[in-house]
Every structure is written in C-alpha cells, then in structure tokens.
Amino acid sequence: MAGLFVTGTDTEVGKTVVGCSLLAGLNALGVSTAAMKPVASGCERTANGLRNEDALALMEVASVRHGYDRVNPVALEPAIAPHLAAIEAGITVDVPGLAAAARALAAEADLLLVEGAGGWRVPLTGSVGFADLAAALGYPVVLVVAVRLGCINHALLTAEAVQRDGLHLAGWVANIMNPQEPRLEQQLETLRTRLPAPCLGTLPWAPEASAADRARHLDCTFIAPGRCR
Structure with missing residues (x-):
C-alpha cells in the first residue's frame, strides 16, 4: 500500500503535469497506479456535478480507474x-x-x-492544512518546482517545511515554465546542489506533450514501490 504526495512551491507550478508524468512513468515500469485529488477548488459545473480538470487529468493516466467522487471527494x-471555498460552500473538510x-x-x-x-502550507480548515493530510498519510513527498525567479527560495523553504513535519522528501522535479528563463542552467544547478533530495528530472517546456512523452524525462525508479522509503 505505497503512496506519494505531490506538492509544489506555489499554485500554478505544474503539479498536475508532473503528477500525470509520474503516473505514466510508473505505469511504464509495470506499477499499477491510482490517483487522488482530495480537495479541489475551481471546479466547473457539469451534467454530472462539479468537476475539476486536474482530477480528470490524473484519472485519465492512472492505470487503476475509480469513480470521480473517490478521486476528488471534496469538489x-x-x-x-x-479553505475559503469550503467556507462559502458550507463544507467542513474532514482530514481523517x-x-x-x-x-x-x-x-x-x-x-x-x-x-x-x-x-x-495551504489551509483546509481554520487550523488544519494539506500538510496535516500528508502527515496523516505518511507518504513520501515529491516537490514540483516551477523554474522562475524566486523558485530557489520557495523550493528550499518548502523542503525545510516537509522535513520539519517529519516526512520524507523523496525527490523533486524541475518544471520549465519559460524556455527563455534567464540563467536557467544556473538556477537548476543551485537547486540540485541545495535541495536535500534527488532531482527526478526536468520537464522541458512542451505544452502539447503527452504524459507518456514527459515521463521520458523523469527517473521514476527512485519513487517506485520498494525504493521510496
């Protein structure tokens, strides 16, 4: 019963892109995978109820399929x-x-x-956040770093927080958001030197690439069951 918790240095850093790539890479190693987006805001109303595009993307790549409500129980x-969306909806997020x-x-x-x-550190209720859910699960953590100005500080602070919370930082993925990013290689080298976990790979800027194509840029052997402990 192995798992991974994917977090990011901020919002809109490519967690879902990386998550789908990791799923595809693990699938290619013969690992059966399931996915979960426990809480998602910004969902759209459909004939089938509220739906989140990130949860749907993860569902599409996971090799073991589950119904939407199990993948994204809080939409x-x-x-x-x-936490603000939950307050507006009159919902109390039940972390346990x-x-x-x-x-x-x-x-x-x-x-x-x-x-x-x-x-x-994103909150889910007045006193509990995603870090508490990750701690309750105890899964190794993969950090997604969007390579841009400020990412080094954000990445180091996040890694420090993950470890301070007693969780294992299994690795990190560099997500290139801008192929013309100034000093790109120098930023990557600084991250490789200072982050206390292996770099699982660098995803190049390729908006139309499939999860399987992106997975070729990642080394998923570090996080396959039996390795990531």
Whole structure:
C-alpha cells in the first residue's frame, strides 16, 4: 500500500503535469497506479456535478480507474483558496476521513499518487492544512518546482517545511515554465546542489506533450514501490 504526495512551491507550478508524468512513468515500469485529488477548488459545473480538470487529468493516466467522487471527494466551485471555498460552500473538510479514503484507494493499486493544492502550507480548515493530510498519510513527498525567479527560495523553504513535519522528501522535479528563463542552467544547478533530495528530472517546456512523452524525462525508479522509503 505505497503512496506519494505531490506538492509544489506555489499554485500554478505544474503539479498536475508532473503528477500525470509520474503516473505514466510508473505505469511504464509495470506499477499499477491510482490517483487522488482530495480537495479541489475551481471546479466547473457539469451534467454530472462539479468537476475539476486536474482530477480528470490524473484519472485519465492512472492505470487503476475509480469513480470521480473517490478521486476528488471534496469538489469546490469557487476558484479561490480551498479553505475559503469550503467556507462559502458550507463544507467542513474532514482530514481523517480523506486520509481513510486515500488508504482505501491505495489498497487497490501498487501506488497511490495524491496531489495537493497550492503549496505545502495551504489551509483546509481554520487550523488544519494539506500538510496535516500528508502527515496523516505518511507518504513520501515529491516537490514540483516551477523554474522562475524566486523558485530557489520557495523550493528550499518548502523542503525545510516537509522535513520539519517529519516526512520524507523523496525527490523533486524541475518544471520549465519559460524556455527563455534567464540563467536557467544556473538556477537548476543551485537547486540540485541545495535541495536535500534527488532531482527526478526536468520537464522541458512542451505544452502539447503527452504524459507518456514527459515521463521520458523523469527517473521514476527512485519513487517506485520498494525504493521510496
């Protein structure tokens, strides 16, 4: 019953792109995968209810398919911070319940990938956040770093917070948001030198690439079950 928790240095850093790439890479290694986006804001109304594009993308790549409500049990319409969206919806996010739901999904695959929202310290209620859900699960963490001005500070602070919370930072992925980013290689080298975990790979700027194509840029052997402990 292995798992991974994917977090990012901020919102809009490519957590879902990386999450889908990791799923595709693990699938290629023969690992059966499931995915979960426990809480998602910015969902759209459809004939089938609220739907989140990130959760749908993860569902598409995971090799073990589950119904939408199990993949994204807390779907919130306003495109704002999850705890504020939950307040507006009159919902109290039940972190122990989400952890139990995640474990049930994990029991049905070799590995469950759980994607957070925003960054490590994003709240879910007045006193509890995604970091508490990650701690309840105890899964190794993969950090997504959008390579841009400020990312070094954000990445180091996030790595420090993950470790301070007692969780294992299994690796990090560099996501290139701008192919013309100034001093790109120097930034990457600084991250490789200073982050206390292996770089699983660098995803180049390729908006139309499939998850399988992106997975070729990642080394998923570091996070395959039995390796990532």
